[in-house]
Amino acid sequence: MPELPNVKKGKQVVMRLAPYPSGALHIGNARMLVINDEYVKRYKGKLILVYDDTIGATKQAIETNLDAKYIIPEAYDLIRDGLEWLGVNYDKKNVVYKSDRLDIYQKYAKEFIQKGEAYVCDCDAALYRENHKKVGIPCSCKALSIESHLERWNQMLDGTYAEQEAVVRLNTGMDQKDPALRDHVIMRISDAEHPRIGTKYRVWPILDFSWGIDDHELGITHIIRGADLQKEGFMEQFIWDLMGWEHSNIQLYGRMKFSKNFKLSKTLARQKISTKEYDGWEDPRTWSLQSLRARGIQSEALRQSLIDLGMSMSGINFSENWIYAKNTKIIDENANRYWFVEDPIKLDISDLSKTEYTSTPLLNPNNEKLGTRNITLNAFNNQASVYISRLDTVEQLSRKGNKVRFPKISVGSQFRLKDLFTIEVQSVHPKKYNAVFLTEEAEKSIRKIQWVPHASNIKVHVLKPDGIVMHGRAENTIKSLPLGTILQFERYGYVKIQKIEKNEVYCYFTH
């Protein structure tokens, strides 16, 4: 990341985080958090957490529109929790809530009206947009006297005006080139109940305005945010000029686009969680920080991936594989290996000469000191049974989506049950394969697959990132692992153990 401009000697860099508490922070929000945090650490500055908890939608919108934005009370803690996990070092003694600052915004709004810099407009929003904003012609409200605007302001406060019936517009000028900026709204009415302060206030600031005030009042020296907030930067600068305030330095970065298979929206996640379609904020489909943690993604992998994106203004097609690649490098050396067969299929083996075969694979081939685990297969009447994964009996792609080196297992296939012995398939039935023992000698080039004893194993459920749960069986040794352990199921992927219940193991698929 480039150096920050306008860093003055003897003046501390002060930056801020501005999450909206409508749900848990997700991977998209994380870029803003990580970049700000990283700069503050580099310049030994101060990072202020400002809950951007203005009211959001109107009461009416919240009641009628599923997509309306509003605050959910548990989001405050979810955000705090997410920041902690990410290692964001904000000033914990000085957390700011916008909802505590309504008096300030109202004071400035009134001051602007008194100065003639703002006015109360009671035009219909849609009509105003068509007849005034788009064409650049002021509405009749603007010509009224300051006294009548002050009177209207009081009527906004005292409830004479209902929601949607009046707003305060900043006099940015109807001749602005960008229609969006023409006499933009700075205060509006919402009777919605706020989780922290209830209905104490009904006239709320718009984002641009509240930040124009707060970035100055909180002494923010540098603002870093997504390019989608460009207009807000203009509005803030307009306000700073009106007040004669020093400008904070604003840096923008381009938007991230995510692949089709995940939609990032706190509002959408909130909906799906409330309808139980998602299993809480740890559901991988939310892509919340909590869900990433539950999957076994290391925060350092996420941080580094986001920092690698830099501060480019161009749009980015974000790939989750960047995180996975970094995460693999972090977790691999500590992720012990175990066997898991997804969608098990029974395999009967004959021609065995011993009554017991014991397999002792290394827990971690990259660290022999960790030792081995023991898996015993018992034979009766020269026969034994194991489970293998149905994935190995069908044509399939590798984890990364490439062609696999070996063809599907079918009649005549010779392969090795890993760390045990080599067999040849004799016959294939829908629910059962038969094979004969060939040798215990290991050949280098032969295919090896994981297996579990038919008589001794544990049921495992793996929650994939797309929300689908896969079922299978793993070796018994994983039963004694502590919850939260990240391990590698060989030839399958990394998983994190979420819970063990009724002798069944529940995991999140990491990647």
Add this chain to the structure above:
RNA sequence: GCUUCGAUAGUGUAGCUCGGUCAAGCAUGUGAGGCUCUCACCCUUGCGACGCGGGUUCGAAUCCCGCUCGAAGCACCA
């Protein structure tokens, strides 16, 4: 449509301010080989890019102009 911004390999990013050391670095991806009783990890090695056109200059990824393509914003959300 209007406003603003951007364009380096498949995906990202460094370099562009102060033109030569850039026949373009790094990550990820991908091909080959090695290691390995995993298709993992690790190691070696190959592949792959300056959007197009013009100009300035001895010399342009870097400066200028035009074009093309793309993104964001255009709400009484944040």
